[in-house]
Amino acid sequence: MSVLLIAELKRRRVFRALVGYAIVVFAVLQVIEPVMHGLRLPDWTLSFVVVALAVGFPVVLVLAWVFDVSAAGIERTLPLRPQGLGRLPLALAVGVVAALAVVPAVAWHFARASRAPDAPTAPAGPSVAVLPFVNVSAAKNDEYFSDGITEEVINALANVDGLRVVSRTSAFAYKNKNLSVRQIGEELAVATVLEGSVRREGNALRLTAQLINTADGYHLWSKTYDRELKSVFAVEDELARSIADALRPRLLKQSPLAPQTTASSEAHDLYLKGRHFWSKRTAEDLKEAMELFEKAVSLDPTYALAHAGLADCYLLLGEYTSSRPVDVLSKAKPYAYRALELAGDLAEPHASLGLISVYDYDWATAEREFKRAIELRSGYATAHHWYAILLLTLGRFEEARVEAERALALDPASTIVNNMVGVVFYESRNYEKAIAAFRKTLELNPGFMPTREVLACAYATTGRKADALAELDQIKASAAEHVAMRAWVLAIAGDAAGARALMRELEDATAMRSHPAALGALHGMLGDSDRAFALLDRAYAERDWMLRDVKVSPMWDPLRKDPRFGKLLQQMHLD
Numbered sequence: 001m002s003v004l005l006i007a008e009l010k011r012r013r014v015f016r017a018l019v020g021y022a023i024v025v026f027a028v029l030q031v032i033e034p035v036m037h038g039l040r041l042p043d044w045t046l047s048f049v050v051v052a053l054a055v056g057f058p059v060v061l062v063l064a065w066v067f068d069v070s071a072a073g074i075e076r077t078l079p080l081r082p083q084g085l086g087r088l089p090l091a092l093a094v095g096v097v098a099a100l101a102v103v104p105a106v107a108w109h110f111a112r113a114s115r116a117p118d119a120p121t122a123p124a125g126p127s128v129a130v131l132p133f134v135n136v137s138a139a140k141n142d143e144y145f146s147d148g149i150t151e152e153v154i155n156a157l158a159n160v161d162g163l164r165v166v167s168r169t170s171a172f173a174y175k176n177k178n179l180s181v182r183q184i185g186e187e188l189a190v191a192t193v194l195e196g197s198v199r200r201e202g203n204a205l206r207l208t209a210q211l212i213n214t215a216d217g218y219h220l221w222s223k224t225y226d227r228e229l230k231s232v233f234a235v236e237d238e239l240a241r242s243i244a245d246a247l248r249p250r251l252l253k254q255s256p257l258a259p260q261t262t263a264s265s266e267a268h269d270l271y272l273k274g275r276h277f278w279s280k281r282t283a284e285d286l287k288e289a290m291e292l293f294e295k296a297v298s299l300d301p302t303y304a305l306a307h308a309g310l311a312d313c314y315l316l317l318g319e320y321t322s323s324r325p326v327d328v329l330s331k332a333k334p335y336a337y338r339a340l341e342l343a344g345d346l347a348e349p350h351a352s353l354g355l356i357s358v359y360d361y362d363w364a365t366a367e368r369e370f371k372r373a374i375e376l377r378s379g380y381a382t383a384h385h386w387y388a389i390l391l392l393t394l395g396r397f398e399e400a401r402v403e404a405e406r407a408l409a410l411d412p413a414s415t416i417v418n419n420m421v422g423v424v425f426y427e428s429r430n431y432e433k434a435i436a437a438f439r440k441t442l443e444l445n446p447g448f449m450p451t452r453e454v455l456a457c458a459y460a461t462t463g464r465k466a467d468a469l470a471e472l473d474q475i476k477a478s479a480a481e482h483v484a485m486r487a488w489v490l491a492i493a494g495d496a497a498g499a500r501a502l503m504r505e506l507e508d509a510t511a512m513r514s515h516p517a518a519l520g521a522l523h524g525m526l527g528d529s530d531r532a533f534a535l536l537d538r539a540y541a542e543r544d545w546m547l548r549d550v551k552v553s554p555m556w557d558p559l560r561k562d563p564r565f566g567k568l569l570q571q572m573h574l575d
Contacts (some may be wrong), residue, residue: 017063025053127190129166130154132175133207134197146198147172148272149207153194153239158379166190167381167411168279173444185214188412192220203228209239261343262296262303270296271306278313283321286313304343311335311352318359318545325543329359347377355386358393359543361572366390381411385420393548394574397428415445422451426458427552434458449475453485460492461554468493484518491525492555499526517546524559533564540571550574 028049130153135146151168158165166188174184181193196209210222223242262268274292277285290313296306314332318325333356339349354369370387373380384407391400404424407417422437438455441448452471459468468489475485487502503522520535539547550556551574559565569575 021056025056028053126162126192127164127166128157128192128194128211129171129174129184129188129190130157131184131193131195132172133195133209136197137200139200142198142200144273144276145200145269147276148269149198151272151275155377156239158377164190164410165379167379167414169381169411169415169417170413173413181212181214181217190214207239261305261346262300264300264303267296267299267303267306270299271303271309274306274309278309278316281316281320283317286316286320289313302342304339304346305348307335307339307342308346308348308352311339311349315352315355318543325359325545326541329356329543332356345376347373347380347383350376351380351383351386354383354390358386358390358548359545361574363390363394363573379410381407381414381417384410385417388420388424389548392424392427392552395552397424397552400424401428413444415441415448415451418444419448419451419454423454426454427549427554429554431458431462435462446474456485456489457492457555460489463493465489465493465495484515484522487522488518488525488555491522496526515544515546516542517544521546521555524556527558529559529562529564532559533562533568536568540568547572 130150133146133150135143137145150171154165154168154171157163170188181195184193185191191214192211193214194209194211196207199206205225205227207225207227208223209225211220212218213220221242223239225239262271270292274289274296276289277292278289290310293306293309293313296303297310300306311332314328314335317323317328332352336349336352336356339346340353350369350373354366354373357363357366357369367387367390370383370390373383374387377383384403388400388403388407391397391403401421401424404417404421408414408421411417418437418441422434422441425431425434425437435455435458438451438458441451442455445451452475456468456471459465459471469486472485472489483502483505487499487506490496490502491499499522503526506519506522516535517539520532520539523529523532523535536547536550538544550572551569556565566575
């Protein structure tokens with residue numbers, strides 16, 4: 001009977017019809033979710049489509065059994081024998097083949113739904129991502145202004161008790177990306193997104209904003225503001241308060257959402273533009289940002305945020321340029337202190353003073369400042385990130401991990417924060433987790449050189465020399481930096497001869513003169529402890545940032561038994 005049934009199914013071209021229908025089903029399943037997101041259809045739409053497609057299989061089966069499509073048109077297929085063989089196989093075919101057809105479709109649907117552990121966790125409580133406002137002004141170079149408005153609204157909302165706000169870095173990762181609010185909500189684990197536009201013409205400002213529920217795409221609130229530019233602060237405050245009210249967190253109506261630190265719209269405009277350049281982290285952009293902050297201070301010497309911006313510029317010069325930290329830190333301090341004097345309730349200068357204190361090896365002051373910054377603004381990811389640096393420096397690994405992960409929760413798209421999570425694992429000797437974290441960071445930003453460097457070190461430490469060198473081959477750096485990194489990896493991997501051959505190229509390289517700690521560690525790995533400690537003494541005097549992990553990093557292990565190492569820890573108050 002089964003042989004006859006299969007033969008009859010072939011004769012009636014049932015298999016061909018089912019294969020054709022299966023191809024159609026596959027195509028529909030590939031496009032249904034993007035269409036749902038684009039049209040903002042409810043979640044049950046997908047389940048409805050899956051069930052409908054599954055029901056379609058037996059329908060197609062019956063139609064293919066009964067009818068045939070030929071050149072003459074659609075004709076009824078006659079049975080092979082008149083004894084009624086077709087009736088019983090038809091019932092049997094419908095039962096068996098329909099079951100076989102429906103089960104895979106339904107199984108696909110529920111298997112897909114069961115992958116929830118890999119998806120972002122559902123948002124807990126009121127939460128919002130402020131997407132970059134679109135600049136619709138005639139002058140396209142006003143984009144810094146719309147970006148600045150976005151950042152100010154983020155800062156204002158971050159002060160609202162009970163409201164979780166996605167950080168600037170993660171929010172700006174979605175700039176110029178055409179994604180549905182549902183997808184953004186899933187990726188950032190937020191219940192709502194705020195999007196809008198800014199039009200600026202002379203002294204006239206029009207700001208339009210919409211608050212959208214990420215679960216269903218419905219608008220919770222929207223408003224258009226027409227104001228004079230001089231009232232931009234009031235617009236920011238009004239906008240932030242309207243959003244907070246729409247989300248109904250615990251907010252006192254009469255309390256200010258964010259401190260207003262200048263009455264000059266021109267100074268504020270310069271500050272926003274300065275932050276735009278500051279965030280790019282290059283020598284040229286930092287110089288441009290400093291000039292803009294200085295102009296803002298000249299217009300309003302009491303503008304605390306502009307002073308904080310200058311402090312932050314000098315801090316970054318010590319890490320992102322060849323400037324010696326000892327030189328730029330002495331310039332950063334007055335600006336940070338002045339910002340606090342003008343507005344002690346700003347989190348930014350407290351965090352800046354915390355990092356300055358890390359460079360000064362004043363751990364108690366650093367911890368106090370970081371805690372104060374977090375107290376003032378618990379949603380400030382940079383404060384959590386820099387606090388994690390301090391805790392790691394002190395060897396408080398579990399606390400460092402917690403703070404790094406808090407920063408990551410606030411700023412999941414930040415390259416530097418993701419990298420910090422990996423660094424915590426690396427320096428606590430959990431190399432496999434470190435490698436996983438570094439790989440995730442490079443998925444976000446494949447061109448971020450510091451992550452590739454430390455990933456190469458992690459590979460070398462675990463005996464994967466080829467993988468380490470492969471990572472270095474993908475880095476764009478100066479010739480001297482390439483040589484230094486390869487020498488490091490070879491030394492870590494135990495290839496002392498290869499590392500020494502490269503070391504001779506480094507001693508007189510101008511590019512390496514601002515990295516005494518890196519060269520000192522390399523000499524230590526190669527057994528030249530005298531040269532290593534001479535370089536470490538210089539690194540200590542210059543406040544080289546690479547020296548701050550001397551207590552915990554594996555790269556210092558070859559020098560730990562030397563009495564001079566204990567003396568260095570005492571000098572740094574790390575004993």
